[in-house]
Amino acid sequence: MTNVVAFIGLGRMGGPMAANLAAAGHRVxxxxxxxxxxxxxxxxxxxxxxxxxxxxxxxxxxxxxxxxGRHVLALYQDEGLLAAAKPGTLxxxxxxxxxxxxRAAHEAAVAxxxxxxxxxVSGGVMGAEAGTLTFMAGGGEAEYAQAAPLxxxxxxxxxxxGGPGAGQAAKICNNMILGISMIAVSEAFVLGESLGLSxxxxxxxxxxxxxxxxxxxxxxxxxxxxPASPANHGYEPGFAAxxxxxxxxxxxxxxxxxxxxxxxxxxxAELYAAFAExxxxxxxxxxxxxxxxxxxxxxxxxxGTR
Ligand code: NAD
Numbered sequence: 155m156t157n158v159v160a161f162i163g164l165g166r167m168g169g170p171m172a173a174n175l176a177a178a179g180h181r182v183x184x185x186x187x188x189x190x191x192x193x194x195x196x197x198x199x200x201x202x203x204x205x206x207x208x209x210x211x212x213x214x215x216x217x218x219x220x221x222x223g224r225h226v227l228a229l230y231q232d233e234g235l236l237a238a239a240k241p242g243t244l245x246x247x248x249x250x251x252x253x254x255x256x257r258a259a260h261e262a263a264v265a266x267x268x269x270x271x272x273x274x275v276s277g278g279v280m281g282a283e284a285g286t287l288t289f290m291a292g293g294g295e296a297e298y299a300q301a302a303p304l305x306x307x308x309x310x311x312x313x314x315x316g317g318p319g320a321g322q323a324a325k326i327c328n329n330m331i332l333g334i335s336m337i338a339v340s341e342a343f344v345l346g347e348s349l350g351l352s353x354x355x356x357x358x359x360x361x362x363x364x365x366x367x368x369x370x371x372x373x374x375x376x377x378x379x380x381p382a383s384p385a386n387h388g389y390e391p392g393f394a395a396x397x398x399x400x401x402x403x404x405x406x407x408x409x410x411x412x413x414x415x416x417x418x419x420x421x422x423a424e425l426y427a428a429f430a431e432x433x434x435x436x437x438x439x440x441x442x443x444x445x446x447x448x449x450x451x452x453x454x455x456x457x458g459t460r
Contacts, residue, residue: 157180157213157214157215157304158212158213158214158215159172159175159180159181159182159183159213159215159216159217159304159441160182160183160184160185160186160206160209160210160212160213160215160216160217160221160414161182161183161184161185161200161217161222162177162184162185162186162206162210162217162218162219162229163186163210163219163223163225163249164184164185164186164188164191164192164194164195164200164216164219164419165186165188165191165219165222166279166282167248167275167278167279167282168217168248168282168441169191169194169195169198170198170249170279170282170283170284171217171219171282171287172198172200172210172217172304173195173198173199173200173308174185174282174307174308174432175304175308176198176199176259176387177199178303178307179218180307180397181201182199182200182201182344182429182454183201183202183203183208183212183213183372184200184201184202184203184207184209185202185204185205185208185211186201186411186412193313197278198392206229206233206235206238206272207233207234207238207383208238210235210238210239210243211239211240211242211309213239213240213243213448214240214243214244215243215244215245215246215300215301215304215448216235216239216243216244216245216246216248217247217248217384218245218246218247218248218249219248220247220249221249221251222249222251222328222400223249223254223255223256223258223259223424224253225249225251225314226247226256226259227253227255227258227259227262227273230245230262230263231294233459234324235263236263236266237266238269239265239266239268240265240408241268242268242269243268243269244269244271244297244300244301245259245263245268245270245271246269246270246271246272246273246301246304247259247270247271247272247273247274248273248274248275248289249274250274250275250322250325250326250372250400250401250404251274251322251404252322252404252408253319253322253323253326253404253408253411254319254375254407254408254411256272256292256318256319256322257318258322258445259272260272260292260293260318261263261318263332265372266376269291269293269294269296269297269300270293270297270318271291271292271294271297271298271301272292272318272319272320272321272322273289273290273291273292273301273305273312273321274289274290274321274322274325275287275288275289275290275308275309275325275329275350276288276290276325277309278392278393280393281309281352282308285307285308285309285377286309287309287310287371288310288311288312288313289307289309289311289312289313289323290307290312290315290318290320290321290322290325290328291305291312291313291314291315291320291369292317292318292319292320292321292322292323292324292432293317293318293320293321294399295314298314299447300320300370302455307363309415310356321407322404325401326401326405327403327405327407329398329401329402329405330405330422330441331417332368332369332398332403333402333419333422333423333426333439334399334418334419334422335367335368335369335370335400336369336373336375336439336440337370337422337425337434337442337446338369338424339360339365339367339374339375340375340440340442340443340447341369341446341450342360342365342445343356343375343376343443344446344450345450347425347447348450353376353377353378353379354378357370357374357379357380358379359377361379369440373392373393373438373440374440375440375441375442375443376443378379383440384437384438384440384441385438385440385441385443389437389440389441390437390438391437391438391439392435392440393436393438393439394436394438395426395429395430395434395435395437395438395439395441396430396434396435397430397439398426398430398439399423399426399427399429399430399434402423402427403427404417405423405424406420407418408424417421425442425445425446426439426442428445429441429442429445432445433445
């Protein structure tokens with residue numbers, strides 16, 4: 155079935171996602187605050203709407219791909235997106251936002267007579283362009299079933315993780331694994347360097363031993379062993395350090411809200427926040443190896459052997 159889809163937020167992720175839906179034959183009414191994003195979307199077959207509200211008023215499904223929870227909640231409520239839509243419209247928020255904000259967005263949508271699904275993504279801009287994203291969805295079975303045909307255009311895999319907010323919960327848990335494991339891999343390389351071990355030797359062992367993980371074998375933080383990794387391309391993102399810092403910040407918020415302390419998750423959030431504010435601002439998240447190496451060397455005793 156061809157849906158009329160309102161797509162709000164046509165940035166680095168939303169732009170190609172909206173274009174893929176249009177290419178698949180859906181009528182897509184797109185809106186963004188940035189005129190250049192509107193022009194790019196129009197060239198890609200998206201109908202540019204006059205406003206987010208006018209797009210939502212015509213749609214069966216409203217997809218949002220916005221920077222943070224405050225943008226989603228402000229648009230839904232204060233700016234009147236929920237009020238502008240036809241009763242029973244499905245609101246699918248693909249942004250990465252706080253679990254608490256996702257649950258609030260669900261509640262607001264349902265209170266306004268609509269249906270809602272949180273469906274954050276993994277796969278980055280390349281995945282958005284190629285239509286190979288992974289979706290993590292939270293909401294009811296019926297809502298997930300309604301969104302599934304659209305998600306299958308935009309991605310190669312979708313997992314229904316549970317009720318409202320479960321998609322965001324899965325997203326931040328996954329990225330907490332990723333952030334911690336990138337730090338672990340980076341620290342292992344720094345220790346190996348101090349022990350005179352070559353990067354290639356450590357890679358050859360760990361990549362086929364129990365240290366194997368995505369941060370090592372796909373996004374290896376040191377140049378050499380994995381030719382396609384950002385480390386071999388000046389640490390150009392890839393997955394930008396500020397986005398990792400954002401996601402770990404969301405994980406930290408959820409940890410604090412739940413009154414639990416995972417220790418490494420909170421420490422990873424601190425390390426990435428500091429890195430992203432400094433030299434990591436324009437780098438892939440694997441560039442944190444430099445900050446960790448500097449910190450390790452600064453901590454060495456003056457009569458160290460290196
Ligand atoms: P982006 O900044 O490129 O795009 C966000 C867009 O939202 C901007 O174009 C902005 O103008 C628009 N916007 C903000 N408020 C709006 C409003 N009220 N009405 C209409 N448009 C509005 O960000 P992005 O990289 O596309 O990321 C979007 C979301 O996807 C974020 O939540 C991010 O965490 C998540 N995400 C990004 C990546 C990635 O690699 N970039 C990967 C996975 C998830």
